[in-house]
Every structure is written in C-alpha cells, then in structure tokens.
Amino acid sequence: MEPIEIGLWVSGGMLVMVVLGMRVAFAAGLAGFIGLCWLRWNGFDYDPARLWKAIEISVKIAGLTPHSKVSAQVLSLIPVFIMIGYLAYYAKLTTALFEACKRWVAWVPGGLAVSTVFATAGFAAVSGASVATAAVFARIAIPEMLKVGYNKKFAAGVVAAGGTLASLIPPSAILVIYAIIVEQDVGKLLLAGFVPGAFSAVVYGGLIIGIAMVWKNVGPPVTGFSWKQRFESLPPALPILAVVVIIIFFVYNPFGDAWGTPTEGGAVGAFIVFLMALYRGMRWGQLKEALLETAKLTVMIFTIIWGVLIYVRFLGFAELPDAFASWITSLEMSPLVILICILLAYAVLGMFMDAIGMLLLTLPVVYPAVMALNGGELVSAADSAFGMSGPMCAIWFGILVVKMAEFCLITPPIGLNCFVVAGVRDDLTVQDVFKGVAPFFFADAVTIALLVAFPGIVLWLPSLAG
Amino acid sequence: MAGSAAVLEDSSLLSKLDRMLLPIERFCALLSGLAIFALMFLAAYSVSSRKFFGAPMMGYVDYIEAAMPIIAIMGVSYVQRDGTHIRMDMLVSALKGRVLWFFELVSVLLILLLIVALTWGAWEHFDRSFDCARPLCSRDSSIDVGIPIWPSKLVVPVAFAVLALRLLLQAWGYGRALVLGLENPAAVPLNLTIEEQAMAEARALEENG
C-alpha cells in the first residue's frame, strides 16, 4: 500500500474517534502511533515475523515525542500567559477595568455596552482565554446594564461577543500554539493580533453606538462622572496597561531594540500582576488554587500539542501534507476562492469543535497547502498569489483562522460563549443570548471579509518589526 | 469543549482507590504549577539581570527546557481524572446508560493502549540518556551548561505511569457501570450538559474571584 493511502485511512480513523467522543489529544496520539506501526509494517511487506519489530520502533518514536516536543524554550510562553489570566482574578483587575471604562466612555449612546466591549478588550490583554472572559463579564457588566434599563438580550449579546476578543489581542495562547505548529515567529504573530483585535473592538463599539442611536430604549447613555472620579479609577486598572505595554515592547520597540523575548515579557507582566494580587490580599491558599488551575489548563493544552505532534510525526513519514498541498495547488480555482472555502470549512468545523483542538488537528495538513497556494514558504511578495511573502502569509492566515475560531464562539448551535453567559445568568436562556449576539455575528462577518480583502490591517504592525 | 466534570464518591473499593490516587495526582499537578511559578521568576530574573546589571544568566535556556516536561506533562493524570482533557461531546452527551458506558469504556481502553505504549517508549528514551558508568549517569547533556538530561526525560514515564493507573481505575469504573447498569457510577467523570459546564465554570470563578 502507498504511504499516502495509509495516511488517509489513519486520518479518517482519527476523525471517527474524535466524533465518537474520545479525548482529542489521545485520539490524535493513538492515530499517530497506530499509523507509525502500520507504515513500518507495510515497509516490512506485512511479514508476520517482523510485526513486533515494527511495533517496537513505533513505540520508541512515539514515546520520545512528548519529551522532545515540549522541551522547547518558545513553548514556555503558554504557561506564563495562562498564569497571568488566573492571577488577574485575584488582582481584581476585571472590576477595576470595567469601572474605569464606565467612568470614561459611558456617556455615549449605548455607553455601558461600549464600556463592556472596551473592558473585555482590555482584559483580553491579560487573559489568553475567551470563555473565561465572557464568564467574568457576565457577572460584572450585565447587572450594571440592566440597572440602567438595557435590553436584557442585548446586554448578554454584548458580553458574549466582547469575550471573543481575548484570542486576538496579545497575550493569546491560541496564537502561540499556531506559531509553534507552523514554526513561525511567535513575537510577530502576537503583534499581528493586536490591530485586528482592536479593530474588532472598534467595529463592535461603532455597532453598539449605531444601534443605541436608532433604538433609543436599547441602551441609554450614563452620565455624571466627574473628572476626579475618572482619574481615580485609573490606578487600580493600571497593571493591565503595564502588562500590555511591556509585552508589546518586549516584542517590538518602536524606539529601538526590542526588550527581549515574548516569554520574558510575559514573565515580567505576570510578576507585576502577581504583586498586585498580593497587594489585593491573595494568600497561599488562593495562590495554590491559581497554580493548580494554571497547571490544569497548561497540561490540557500541552497534551493536545504532544498528542497531535505524534500524529504529525506519522504524517511526516506518510508524506500526506505534501500530497494534500500538491492536490490543492492543482485545483483549477483561483487561490483566493480556495482560501475562502478553507475559511468557510473552519466556520462549519468551529461550530462543533473546540478552537484549539480544531486548529491543531487540521493545521498540519491545511497550513502547508495554504503556503503552497501562496507560492511556497520562501516566495517573495511579488511572485505570490496573495501579494505577500511566505512568512507574512503565515501570519495573515493565522490571524484569519483564529478570528474564525473566535467567530464560532458566538455562532449557533453551540457557540460556547453564549452558553457560558446563559449559564452564569439564571434569567437568560441560550436562545436569548443568541438573539442578542446576532448583530455582532454580522459585524464579525464584515470584519473577517475586511481582513481578507485588506491584509494590510493584519500585516502592518508585524512588517514594522522587520 | 472543555468538559470538566463531577466525580462521585461512595464506599466501594474502586472509590477508595480513586481517592488514594487523587492526592498523588494533585501533588503532581501542583509540581507543575510550582514549576510555572518558578519559570516566571527565572525569566523575570534573567531579563532584569541582563537589562539592568549587564550580567546575563548562564544556562537560562537549558534550565527552561529541563523544566518544561514538569510543566507540560506532570499533571496529565489530574486532568484526566475529572475529564478536563477536551473532546467533542456532541455524540456522547446524547447517550445514556449502558450505551454511554460502553462508549466511555472503549475510549478509555484505547487511551490506555496508547499510554502503555508511550510509557514504554518514554522509558526507553530516558534509558538511552542514562548510564551510571558515566559521570552523573549522563549519556545526554544540555547544550550550554551541559546539565544531564535524564532527570527531565524521567518525568515523562513517571507521569504516564500515574496516568495508566488512573485509566485502569476509569476502565474499571465504566466497566462496572456497564455491567451493573448504573445511573451515576463513582470514580469516573460524569458528563455535564454544556449548560451545566458553563454553570460550573462560572461557579468556580465566583469562588476564586
């Protein structure tokens, strides 16, 4: 049998296991391991006497992968980012941030909702996880909005949508994972997320103001904060600003050399938030809980990483990614149409799967194909299909798929953020939240279309960094 | 979807064993958390000694790489215990009773097959780097400061061995539920609906925040 056929059978088998509810990490690892055995025995012409040898070699290849793959300096960024998010709860940064946004921008039409979006965007800057952001702001922001007479569904929709911003605005665990899988510069990807993330937040804000101006009863403005109150609200939220600035400057310093690696930036940011949490009364018991929760999420993510990388190792021997890439490039369609089809496929897949699992399972095959579509890893902007160099295409596609994954957090049937918001609020059903979030759903579709049409939005900042 | 779930306890031997394994798993996960905490200090120390004192830290990359397996793998069993490893639960969330336990049992047995193979393979990987006829038993060393790599490689089979024990208990738990037709079996993570999960998550935040 041809290695590629084995590759297809095993990949199919893996999908069946995933659909049947096996944990994604282990389904991928098992598929990779079985695939390695099969491929090796196939190489031995199915000689029964050499079956054990084939298994032994595969056990050793698969068995060295977890250690080999996790022992990489760049990966240390993931736990540090996750820890910042958990420590931020104890530093009480979320309430401080919402309070500050409220005092500064609540006077516009739909003001509290705009404040919520900006506060979620700000919180996104210390948190890598979207779902957690939605849960937190459902508790803080919805009651305040209801108090001043907001439409309940609209308020819920604002929080669910705002929660999706966390994965684009750095720090973002999912962008780091993307960078590692496709072996691109982590720092540049984090930078690249910043503008589209802020752009999404502005689009949301504009949409809210528009809605509030047309339907006066949806979200009345809130006025009456003095300048003194406004400035008083800033210091408690300041660590967030510090973390954002530090991480950006560690990756790209517009005034000179960058300050260091993203991990170091994250570590310094985490340290500041840690001090803030101590100041706000965190003690050993809570720190221990934070560390356990950080460890849990970290291990969960790393298990998928090494599990999928066992599968990727098998794919390397089966040469499947090459075959898929040459198939894609041989299609008689314009590269842009193919790219849009791929993004739509992600939209469908994202309705049923967790974003990280979805990206990790598909990227090993899809990413080389997209790169080939553009003209290869080393193509220059002039010779490429999408008008950008290989590394820039990698960044652009990364931001697109992550935005896509975020989009899926608010789409029916199982947009997770909507479930979380409904879960936190006893007075809201999932249907209510889906109704409230619908305008943002269209805003996101427009944002994605703009990111596809004008890659400069994504690529401007990373291209400054050289 | 992240599926953190409830694990019931009762007076059975299985549940007793489950509660005996739990502290070990918690300890492993806490090691992982402490390693992350230490990593924060190490990176912050490294960057400040470099930036402010012009004295870069020797072997910084080596130490991080050596710590990564503890951070990334040590807690793997703790995460399996309450079902936090992500999966697609479209299908299983629609199942009930014996059919559900059957699917869960098969799934756990397949994972067990993988983990037994990986424990063996990871042990071999450790063993290739370990030779006590050599100084510090080292047959594989790091790139900058030459520290032995075997302790870091040993972390993996140890963590996987704990996970294998956990999987055995879960296989027993699901098997028992399948045979006896139990409604809410002990010692296995019970599926929550997506609403229940969200509620649990919000509650967790409430308690922490």
Next chain:
Amino acid sequence: ATEWNVSVWGKRRAFTEHIEKIAELVSEKTGGEFTMNVSYGGLSKNRENLDGISIGAFEMAQFCAGYHPDKNRVVTVLELPFLGVENLEQEVAVSKAVYAHPAAADEMAQWNAKLLMTSPMPQYNLVGTGDPRTTLEEFEGMRVRATGGLGKAFEAVGAVPTSVTSSEAYQAMESGVVDTVAFAQHAHLSFGTINQADWWTANLNPGTVNCPVVVNIDAYESLSDAEREALDSSVDEALDHYLANYGELLKRWDAVLEEKGVEKVMISPEVLTEFRATAAAPARDAWIADMEAQGLPGQELYDLVVSTLEEAKASGS
C-alpha cells in the same frame, strides 16, 4: 528496491548539499534501486536525530556534536577552540581521521550508528550589533550564540554563551537576547543574522562545529553489496561537490558584506594570541583530562588531530 529516510533540519542549504548529492549519486549508480528521501525536519527534531538512528526510525541523519556532548564525547575533540584548521579541506582531513578512530566508532556503535562523513564547516566568526568588539575586555559579558567548544572558548574570556536554536538566532539578535552570533557564512546568510549585523570578524577563527552524517548500522549492513558499494564510493564525490559549492558561496561573501553594509573587522594579532592563550590551552587540557577520566583516549585523539592537520598542511591543502 531500498528506500532510506534521511533526517536533517532547517531548509536545503550549503550545509546539506553533500546529503542531497549522495542521494542523487546512489540512485544513479544503482539505477534507481537504492533511493534516499531527504526530510527537512519532518522525521525528527535535530537534537533527537541520534536517538532516531538508534531506534531505527530512519536510516541516515545529520547532527552536531555540540548539541549533546555526552552523547558523542569522542567527536567533540573536533570542536575544541583554536585547533588551527584553516580551510574546509583540512577540516575534512581531520574529521576523517577522528571518525576512523576505534573510540569514535565504538561510541557511535552504542547508538547503532556508523559515521559516514562530516559536514565540513568553515571557522565560526561572529556577527554583532553595535560597536565592533575587538579586545578581550569587550568580550566580557557579551551574550554570544555559540555551542559546544566554541561556547566554552568565549566563556573563558567572560562572555555568556546562549544557545537559541539557529532558526531563532535572528530574533534573538533583534531582541537583544544575544549581542553576537557565531555561525559559518552560509548560516549567517540562511538564518538572516547578516541582515541584523553591523560587523563581522574576518579573522577571529576561534574554531568550528562538527556535524557528522551517520547511518544506522543494521540498515547499512542489510544493503546489497552493490548498494553498499554505491554508497561508500559516493562519499568522496559528495564531499567534493559540497566543497565546490561552499567555495562559490565564500567567493560571494565579501560582496554580500558590502551590499549589507557590514563592517569587516580584523582583530589584532596580539589580541588573537591573548584569546588563544586564555581559551585554547585550558579548554584542551580540561577536555583531555575529562576524557581520560572517563576511560577514553583523550590525549591520543587530540594528538591525532594535530598530526593529521600537520600532514594536511604539508601536503598543501
């Protein structure tokens, strides 16, 4: 038909040309019966290539001695600083001699590996940002990307070796994690460090790294006589091709420096002598003592390098 998987890393560059060439040659000589499938990072991480050979995951692989000195103590003799190797031909000669030594073969046999050929590298000179560093005082506290014996040499004069991977070297330089990077010329080009550089040391010549190509012993022994003959007889040809190719690259080098505006720094002979005195002898003595203590013929290996190098220089290469 025999198909070998070959594990290398990075992308195709001057450093992998002998492997591409040998694949081409064996296929030609056996009429397509014996082929090699060269994979750039698809089969293993570079620091696990020797493990992969040991397992039998693939049949041929490249690795560098300094990545994991304890796995390959014997060949690290070739990474000692200031051995005095002047060109790639001499590098090939000394590597060949050491690879043929029973101690080297024995140690590799523990990994089920047989040393096939070296990947000759020129002297690893520094590129750096900021003002050129031309005295030993200026090396103090310098963060340098240098592995193995080279790293040790810079450490001896107070610098701090920091081993980011080669693909991260560019970013490490840009972000100030390292001030300088020690690479061969092709790597300064292929990993982009030359684009960050303000200066390049033309004559520091502190030493180089040694990166053997090895084959799995079982796979080698199960080749048919014709296939084995095709492989063995292609080694010299492949290395000749490598040297010719690298020679072309070196010819272009000065033009590249000029084009990128990189200053060519000459270190004064006094400083070089001082550096050598500080770094070379202590590193060599420490290495020999360490090897002898572990029951390896350290002195003999070092003497072998010195005598082979003398012969090579005498015969005009």
